[in-house]
């Protein structure tokens with residue numbers, strides 16, 4: 001697989017792997033040994049960029065990555081995230097205080113069985129801690145060699161600018177797909193201008209764009225999509241099927257799969273973009289990596305944009321509680 005560069009110098013496979021689903025949001029979760037083998041299989045398929053977070057599990061996902069990659073640490077790029085506080089092992093809100101970051105980092109290093117994190121993201125902007133203070137902590141951690149790069153997730157353009165002034169930001173990770181295009185108007189120009197990489201999460205629209213979520217879908221207990229209006233409201237799900245049909249038709253035209261279309265379209269928006277689709281299955285992973293083979297001409301991209309602009313997506317992408325944590 002080809003590589004792309006995030007920020008000035010972080011070289012990663014042009015498609016990464018979102019590891020969250022192995023421990024959170026999309027149950028059932030595979031047994032640990034199955035997940036560990038899957039992570040190593042992903043590396044064998046050419047993936048070098050693995051996305052996790054302290055909160056995935058909490059903690060369990062980082063432990064899996066630690067076990068999977070301890071004997072090949074220098075061959076993979078591991079991104080993890082801080083920014084929540086915990087009571088009895090459960091997240092109870094945002095906390096990007098210096099003390100909480102330093103504690104979180106020590107925990108992540110231990111679980112990941114490593115002496116450094118390649119890319120350390122603030123998971124959500126904490127309204128109680130100025131971003132300059134967080135950036136200052138990141139600067140110190142980079143100087144100490146404990147982290148190589150840092151980033152933000154779901155941050156606004158103004159927060160990104162303020163952070164970047166104190167300590168250069170390598171990547172911003174936010175939701176972006178044909179199902180959620182807000183970054184196009186809110187942050188992409190800023191990222192291009194500042195030469196910051198962009199890592200779209202949920203590039204498959206949490207599975208929606210693959211065509212496997214049908215109208216009337218019932219999600220299992222603990223599935224994150226039960227909390228999301230776009231998924232838990234049958235009317236919205238039905239109305240938004242227009243987009244699934246559009247992606248499916250494109251896949252037929254380009255002789256590929258809807259998943260590969262969704263991922264390659266995100267990649268076609270700029271060479272500073274590296275999506276991290278999530279899956280627990282090797283077959284689906286191979287399908288997703290097929291996105292590398294799909295190319296669009298400028299004319300095709302223009303035509304797709306015109307069609308996407310016509311498809312009005314209905315329903316929120318997050319519950320009210322989750323939406324409140326988004327930096328505007």
Ligand SMILES: NC(=O)c1ccc[n+]([C@@H]2O[C@H](COP(=O)([O-])OP(=O)(O)OC[C@H]3O[C@@H](n4cnc5c(N)ncnc54)[C@H](OP(=O)(O)O)[C@@H]3O)[C@@H](O)[C@H]2O)c1
Pocket residue numbers: 017018019020021026051052123153154173174200201202203204205206207208210212259276277278279280281284285287288
């Ligand atoms: N920074 C943040 O706040 C944030 C938020 C959410 C996610 N993330 C990161 O982004 C990663 C990806 O996002 P995501 O998992 O929310 O959404 P996603 O990648 O858009 O979609 C994942 C869903 O699609 C299914 N899927 C994957 N490939 C498929 C295929 N080829 N055909 C059919 N279905 C397929 C998966 O099921 P199977 O697993 O069963 O294949 C899973 O249900 C996460 O793993 C996580 O690392 C970050």
